Amino acid sequence: MARALENAGVVLATSCEQGVCGTCLTRVLDGVPDHRDLYLTPEEQAANDQFTPCCSRSKTRLLVLDL
Numbered sequence: 926m927a928r929a930l931e932n933a934g935v936v937l938a939t940s941c942e943q944g945v946c947g948t949c950l951t952r953v954l955d956g957v958p959d960h961r962d963l964y965l966t967p968e969e970q971a972a973n974d975q976f977t978p979c980c981s982r983s984k985t986r987l988l989v990l991d992l
């Protein structure tokens with residue numbers, strides 16, 4: 926996801942790029958993220974209101990982010 930954002934001209938702060946540090950944590954406004962990080966707890970992932978775009982993807986066709 927981070928690469929897609931970068932290709933779209935969005936500057937995203939990243940560090941580990943492996944879903945460990947939380948630097949890239951981004952609020953999700955709509956859609957369901959495919960969480961692939963180790964940073965968020967299972968409960969936080971289940972809330973689907975934030976995700977780590979450095980390593981995660983989308984389960985839905987549209988994922989609306991608060992950038």
Ligand code: FES
Nearest residue numbers: 940942947949979
């Ligand atoms: S850059 Fe570390 S979790 Fe995304």
